[in-house]
Amino acid sequence: MGSPPEIPRHIAVIMDGNGRWAKERGLPRRDGHRAGAESVREVMEACIELGVEYLTLYAFSSENWSRPASEVEALMGLLDRFLDEKAKDLDKQNVRLLAIGQIDRLPQKTRDKLARITAHTANHTALTLVLALSYGAREEIVAAARSLAEEAIAGKISPAEIDNERFASHLQTAGIPDPDLLVRTSGEMRVSNFLLWQISYAEIVIVKKFWPDFRQTDLFETVEEYKRRHRRFGAL
Numbered sequence: 001m002g003s004p005p006e007i008p009r010h011i012a013v014i015m016d017g018n019g020r021w022a023k024e025r026g027l028p029r030r031d032g033h034r035a036g037a038e039s040v041r042e043v044m045e046a047c048i049e050l051g052v053e054y055l056t057l058y059a060f061s062s063e064n065w066s067r068p069a070s071e072v073e074a075l076m077g078l079l080d081r082f083l084d085e086k087a088k089d090l091d092k093q094n095v096r097l098l099a100i101g102q103i104d105r106l107p108q109k110t111r112d113k114l115a116r117i118t119a120h121t122a123n124h125t126a127l128t129l130v131l132a133l134s135y136g137a138r139e140e141i142v143a144a145a146r147s148l149a150e151e152a153i154a155g156k157i158s159p160a161e162i163d164n165e166r167f168a169s170h171l172q173t174a175g176i177p178d179p180d181l182l183v184r185t186s187g188e189m190r191v192s193n194f195l196l197w198q199i200s201y202a203e204i205v206i207v208k209k210f211w212p213d214f215r216q217t218d219l220f221e222t223v224e225e226y227k228r229r230h231r232r233f234g235a236l
């Protein structure tokens with residue numbers, strides 16, 4: 001199928017600001033996350049509409065485990081609900097679901113749901129939704145280095161054969177094109193241990209709004225910004 005030329009093939013999003021959105025309204029943080037789950041639905045639809053092929057969402061970082069237990073529970077609950085509610089829609093919308101991160105740290109119930117939906121949607125082609133869960137880029141890179149070292153020790157490869165391509169094939173994103181566009185909400189200018197290898201050449205767009213206020217039109221605007229940068233680049 002393929003995306004139209006100027007549309008980013010892969011958009012990665014750091015969904016930041018749920019807590020501050022809730023605080024501004026005098027609400028508990030979990031309400032911010034709940035509202036953020038709505039933005040997830042919006043952005044997915046916008047990506048399908050635009051013909052974006054991959055959408056990767058930073059839904060839970062490896063550092064998020066150190067948040068209060070009640071907040072971790074609320075986030076896991078939202079993820080479960082999202083998976084329950086979305087299972088049918090993903091199928092109907094022809095969306096393939098993938099998960100990256102230290103999935104074995106998630107509750108068994110959530111892992112089972114993820115396994116079922118990823119298997120069921122494996123051949124869908126409209127959009128690939130990649131959920132980064134218990135994800136940390138350094139951990140991912142270290143795991144790749146470790147598995148390459150093991151292959152070298154086992155005599156399967158020689159260290160001289162380790163190049164960018166082989167290294168990338170040992171990351172959890174193997175087979176997924178690198179993000180063309182990285183979006184972060186809430187105005188923060190950080191990459192927070194997200195896809196460090198994969199964003200080497202991504203355009204970065206920082207949006208001031210908190211994630212729960214991010215709507216389809218905001219996604220369209222970030223893509224417009226991406227296109228403007230590409231046009232400038234093409235003119236050089």
Ligand code: FPP
Nearest residue numbers: 015016017018019020033036037059078082
């Ligand atoms: C950052 O806001 C956001 C998160 C830690 C979690 C993102 C999760 C969701 C949007 C909902 C669930 C996801 C899915 C896929 C259903 P923050 O809490 O760090 O905000 P703050 O910086 O204002 O405190």
